[in-house]
Amino acid sequence: MKKMTTGIAALLMGTAPALAGGIERAPQSLAALFEPGNYAELSFGGADPTVSGTDAAGFDTGDVAQGYGFVGLAYKQEVSPNVSFGVIVEQPFGADVRYPDGPPAGSGSPVLGGTAARVDSTTVTALARYRMDNNISFHGGIRASRADAEVTLSGAGYGDISGYNVRMDPSWGTGYVIGAAYEIPDIAARISLTYNSKITHDFDTRENILPGAVTTTEVNTPRSITLEGQTGVAADTLVFGSIRWVKWSEFQVRPAEFSSLPGLSAGLVSLEDTTTYTLGVGRRFTDNWSGLAAFVYEPTGDDLVSPLAPTNGRKGVTLAAIYTMDNIKITTGINYSKLGDARPQTGGAPRAQMEDSDLWGIGVRVGYSF
Template identity: 75%
Template sequence: MKHLIRGSAALLISAAPLTAGGIERAPQSLAALFEAGNYAELSFGGADPRVKGTDAAGFSTGDVAQGYGFVGLAYKHQFNENLSGAIIIEQPFGADISYAPFDDGGSMLLGGTSATVDSTTFTALARWRFDNNFSVHGGIRGSKASGEVTLDGAAYGGPLPTGLSGYNVKLDDSWGVGYVVGGAYEIPDIAARISLTYNSSIEHDFDTTENILAGTSTTTVKTPQSVTLEGQTGIAADTLLFGSIRWVKWSEFKVRPLAFSSDPSRADGLVSLENTTTYTLGVGRKFTENWSGSVSLVYEPSGDDMVSPLAPTNGRKGITLAAIYTMDNIKISTGINYSKLGDASPQTSDTERARMRDSEVWGVGVRIGYSF
C-alpha cells in the first residue's frame, strides 16, 4: 500500500498543469526522491485549454489559450540506508496566449496581444533519513527561461510611439539558480508521510530587445518562491488518503523591460499577478496486485476578477482520475484531468477590457517508472 500514492500523485501533477496560478504548469514536485531504492521515470502528456470571452466593445477574443505538451525526467539513487539523491528535469512555467487580431474577426481592444514563455528546470537533490523517521532534503535548482510579448489593440492607448499598441519585446534565453530545502516525517507501518518543501525564487537577467527602443537592454525577472505541504496516510486496507497545500508568491513576479521601468505610470510592468494557494485532496485504492486507481480534487480560490490580459483566468476547480498498472519493477500511470477555470476580466489601466467566461481545460498524462 505504501507505494500506491506515488502513481496517483505523480499523475495529478502531470495531468493537471494549466494555469495553476500565474503561469505555472507543474508544481515542482520532489516525489521521485521518496521512491524506494533506485528509481527512474519518464513523464509526458498534453493539455487543451479553452479560454474565450468578449471584449468591452462586444467583439470575440477568440480562444486565447493554446494547447501544449510537456515532458519530464527523474532519476533517484539510494547511496546507503540513510542517504539518497535525485536529479529532476521538468517544465514548471509556461504560457502560450494569443488574442485573435481584429482584422481576423477578433477583439478590437486586445486583438493581436500575445505572450509566449518557455522554461526548463534542472534540480539536483539530496535526502538524509534519520533513525527516528524524520528526514531532511535540499538541493540546487537551475532554470533556463525565455519569453516574447506583444501588446496590441485599442486597450493599449493607440499605436506606437504615443501608445503601446504594437509594442513587442523579446527576452532571450537566460539561466538562473535557486535552491530547495525541506523536511519530512514518515510512519511506514500505515504508509503515512508529511513533507514541507520551500522553493526559492530564481532571478533571471534577460538580454532584451524592444521594438520601441534602439539597441538591447537587460531585464531582471524573478520566478516566484513557493511553499508546498504534502501528506498521505493509509485509512483502510489498500486505501490511501493524500493531499497538498501549495502557496506561490506570484506578486514578486514582475516583468519590467526598459520601456516600462523608466515610466512611473507603467510600474506594474507587462504583468501583475496575485499570490495563489492551491489545495489538493484525493483517495487512492489498490484493486488487485497489478491495478490501482485514484480520484483527486484540486481547488484554487479565485482572487480579484481584474487580471492581466496575459494570464486571463482566475482560480480553478478540477478533478483527476488515474489508473496505475504495476508489473514487476515497472509502474505505468495514466490519467485524465478536467478543470473549470474561474471567470476573469482582463484589464489595462485599471479598466476592464474583456470578460472571459466558462473557461476550462482537459489534460492527459502518462508516467512510466522503473525501480531497480
C-alpha cells in the first residue's frame, strides 16, 4: 500500500495536466517531499485543448487554444529520520491563445481576429520538511519564478485599440510556501494543508503605443491554498481528494500606456477566484501494478470572460497506471476534461460564444528511490 499511496492525489494530477482556472496548467505539487528516503523524479507530457465557437459577427473562431508540453524535475534528500530537503522545478502557469487573423477591423471581419496571448513560466522551489514523533510534520520553503509574456489585441471587438501589442521581458520573482501534514502510516492516511504566497514580477515592458519606450509592469501570480487527504479504506484500496483555492482576482496586468487610455484602467485581463475539487480511488492489483482514477470539478463562474482565458469551469476524469519495480516507479496518466462554455467579452459586451470545448492531456512520471 505504501508504495502506491505516497502523495497520491498530487501524483495523479501531476502526471496528467489540465487547464485549471486562469492560466494554471499544473497544481504546484509537493508530492516528492513525502516520498520515503531519498528520491528523484522526471516528469513530462503534453495537453491538447480544443476551445472554439462563433463570434458576434457570425464568424467561426476556430480552435483558439494551442497545445502545450511540459517537463518537471524533483529531488528529495533525507538528512535524518526527521529532516529532509527538496528541490522542485515545474511550469505551473502558461497560456497560448490565438484567434485567427481576419481582414482589418470592421463590420465584415472577425470580432476578435488576430487577438493572441502567450505566457511562459518556470518555477524553482527549495523546500524543507521537519517530521515530529507524533506524526505531525511541517514543510516550507522559497519559490522563485521566471516568466515572460506577449499579448496582442485585435479585431472589431477592441475598437480603436485594435492592433495593440505588448511584450513583457523575462523577469524573476520570489515567494514562499508553507504548510503542515498529519499522517497515520499504518493505514496510509495523510492530510496536508499548503499555502503558496503570491509572486511579484516587475516586467520590463514594451508597448507599440510608444515605440522604443520601456516601462515597468508589476504582475502578481496568485496565492493559493491546497488541502489534500488520503486514507486506506480496505486491503490494497484507498480514497483520496483535494480542495484547491486560487486567488486569481489578484492577477492583474496593467501596462502603463494601455492603462492610461480612457476606460482601460482595469488592464488587459480580469479573472475570478477559483476552487477546484478532486475525488478519487486507488487500487493495488499486484506487487508491481496499481491503478488510480479521479474526478475533477471546478465550478463555473460568470460566463463573461477574458478573450485571453476563454473557458469557464471544468469537469474532468483522470486515469493513471503505476508500475513499480525495485526502486523505480513509473506513473502514466491520461486526463479528459470538459471545459465550460464561456462568452469572451470586451468593454462588458460579449464578443463570442465558446461551446463544447474540451482537453486531452497525458503525462509520464519516472521516480527513483535510493
